Amino acid sequence: MKHLPLSFIVGGILTLTFTLVAILSFIWTPYDVEAINIAGKFAMPGLDHLMGTDHFGRDIFSMVMVGTRNAIAVSLVAVGIGMILGVPLGLWAAGSRMNGGSLIDEILMRGNDLVFAFPSLLMAIMITAVFGPGAINAIIAIGIFNIPVFARMTRGGALSIWTRDYIMAARVAGKGNMRISYEHILPNILNILIVQATIQFSIAIIAEASLSYVGLGTQPPNPSLGRMLNEAQTMIFFAPWLAYFPGGVIVAMVLGLNLMGDGLRDMLDPKLKKRKASDVTA
Amino acid sequence: MAHYILKRLLSLVITLLVATIIIFLIIEVVPGDPAAYMMGLSGSSEAADALRIELGLDKGALERYFSWVGGMLSGDFGISYTYRVPVSQLIGERTLVSVPLTVYALILSTLIAVPVGVISASRRGSIVDTSLMGMAQVGVAIPNFWFAILMVLVFSTSLGWFSAVGFPGWDAGFWPCIKALTIPAVSLALPQAAILARVMRSSVLEVMQEDYIRTARAKGLSRRQALIRHGLRNAMIPVLTILGLQFSFLLAGGIIIESIFSLPGLGRLVFQSIAQRDLIVVKSIVTLLVLAVVLITFLVDLIYVLVDPRLREEGRG
Numbered sequence: 001m002k003h004l005p006l007s008f009i010v011g012g013i014l015t016l017t018f019t020l021v022a023i024l025s026f027i028w029t030p031y032d033v034e035a036i037n038i039a040g041k042f043a044m045p046g047l048d049h050l051m052g053t054d055h056f057g058r059d060i061f062s063m064v065m066v067g068t069r070n071a072i073a074v075s076l077v078a079v080g081i082g083m084i085l086g087v088p089l090g091l092w093a094a095g096s097r098m099n100g101g102s103l104i105d106e107i108l109m110r111g112n113d114l115v116f117a118f119p120s121l122l123m124a125i126m127i128t129a130v131f132g133p134g135a136i137n138a139i140i141a142i143g144i145f146n147i148p149v150f151a152r153m154t155r156g157g158a159l160s161i162w163t164r165d166y167i168m169a170a171r172v173a174g175k176g177n178m179r180i181s182y183e184h185i186l187p188n189i190l191n192i193l194i195v196q197a198t199i200q201f202s203i204a205i206i207a208e209a210s211l212s213y214v215g216l217g218t219q220p221p222n223p224s225l226g227r228m229l230n231e232a233q234t235m236i237f238f239a240p241w242l243a244y245f246p247g248g249v250i251v252a253m254v255l256g257l258n259l260m261g262d263g264l265r266d267m268l269d270p271k272l273k274k275r276k277a278s279d280v281t282a
Numbered sequence: 283m284a285h286y287i288l289k290r291l292l293s294l295v296i297t298l299l300v301a302t303i304i305i306f307l308i309i310e311v312v313p314g315d316p317a318a319y320m321m322g323l324s325g326s327s328e329a330a331d332a333l334r335i336e337l338g339l340d341k342g343a344l345e346r347y348f349s350w351v352g353g354m355l356s357g358d359f360g361i362s363y364t365y366r367v368p369v370s371q372l373i374g375e376r377t378l379v380s381v382p383l384t385v386y387a388l389i390l391s392t393l394i395a396v397p398v399g400v401i402s403a404s405r406r407g408s409i410v411d412t413s414l415m416g417m418a419q420v421g422v423a424i425p426n427f428w429f430a431i432l433m434v435l436v437f438s439t440s441l442g443w444f445s446a447v448g449f450p451g452w453d454a455g456f457w458p459c460i461k462a463l464t465i466p467a468v469s470l471a472l473p474q475a476a477i478l479a480r481v482m483r484s485s486v487l488e489v490m491q492e493d494y495i496r497t498a499r500a501k502g503l504s505r506r507q508a509l510i511r512h513g514l515r516n517a518m519i520p521v522l523t524i525l526g527l528q529f530s531f532l533l534a535g536g537i538i539i540e541s542i543f544s545l546p547g548l549g550r551l552v553f554q555s556i557a558q559r560d561l562i563v564v565k566s567i568v569t570l571l572v573l574a575v576v577l578i579t580f581l582v583d584l585i586y587v588l589v590d591p592r593l594r595e596e597g598r599g
Contacts, residue, residue: 110293114304117297117575119534122552122568129556130308206425210538213427214553229428233542236435243435247428254423262419 008263014256022069031059033066034221042239051245055235060242063223064249070135070218071225075204078139079197082146087193090154091181098162099177112148120145121210128216138217142207146200153196157189191268198261202254209250225250286587294580301572306347309565359566364558369566372551379449380547383463384532388525390471391478399482404509406487415483421476427538430469437465449545466543470536474528481524485517519589526582530575
């Protein structure tokens, strides 16, 4: 662990920073995010207001802090849903296939393809429109599209593990499908799942921002980065900072997660390491 | 080959069938009373009753489903509740904006991504590679709607190059329309190009390890010649998949971009329809978009088989 990849360090620092900011926002923000101060509206970024104020005189820095917290919360739960449902489905599909039940595998994977066929943003908008806008429905809408991602990845990884000798040994020892899946398959594919989770997390952050941008995510007066950008749009010509900061935070957060994911992949994937080593010698 | 295509076509039809059932359930069954939902809170009960009869909601769900699907098969998508014109006409008009925008964005994205990916890969580990891939990392992280806002800020106000928003219509001529679509297309294309460039780079790196490249080098070609003559075509295969995915993503993902730039496209139509609760339009467009996604995936798979003889063998088996 002496040589951590640079991408992991940079990404980790960014991610840690935003996580800490999100946690801090529970107990402290410079100003009350809902406090309206018309006299102090459209203040430029400065010492009083680090990121300026909006058309209601609300402090952008405070709103960005809470918005970051909301984005992380929504994405975390959405990716969690995807993992909790997707990983067992993938294990089940792979386990069935390796034990003569390829019909179950076929059905599960076709179901996966079906979800992939729906344009995800559009479906999320439809779901939140029919069931009502709000953070909970945004989580469900984003979460649904994470299920097949994890199911497919789990299945792919599990299928390759199932052919190993130690799985055969476990079978001979009399372990059932389910026990093998959880005791031997899952720990061996946890690496790729963790990497995928960071990537999905970053996609979820953008999805949450998109949904709240069109007014279907976190509802006012609870701040969200996407809605801040939407509100900023009509005012960018005289108050461009309203668009700079929330957008910049989204980019930094997503960038951090992606870098961390890349770094983790480099660290955890021995195949990649071998290939790199062979590059050097070639 | 024929067997493979037939099998794929069958699964395509099944996917579409299940998709229409899901869309129907979400839109017509889950909200309980679609007529009351469409009228909103302000609607009178008489108006809701009239709408109920117009929509045929007095009939059973099964009957409605079949008449909807049957209608679509014969090109009849129903009448838009808010616009009072046939949905097929609305979709036709809007497609003429969305599809050109999507194709424009894809062309831009490919034109940027392929050279960037190839340059990065062929100078692996150099400053050029590191900085190009660094830029790509940032590009992937940028939400396209934020990028669009920044583009409006830079081009329309500071530089005054292009009209910021709106669409003149194809009657106004080809170039004014292309001009109106340029900033939206760039906003859509750049984040996509960032993803594509990364795929292209790793694909080229992968291909350069292949035996046939070594053979090409052994018969005297330079690295560059080997890459151009034998490598690029193979490296394009994974890129093709991503392009297929991106086409569908862009077609549907235009929702936000089209709204920002006030472009009368499919995405904006579906979003407005959702807001106005015009469910007739919503279910038709979502179905069409799913059809587009499924068809494109199918086409990409077909091209795969055509490009890669190894897959053709597998397809026969």
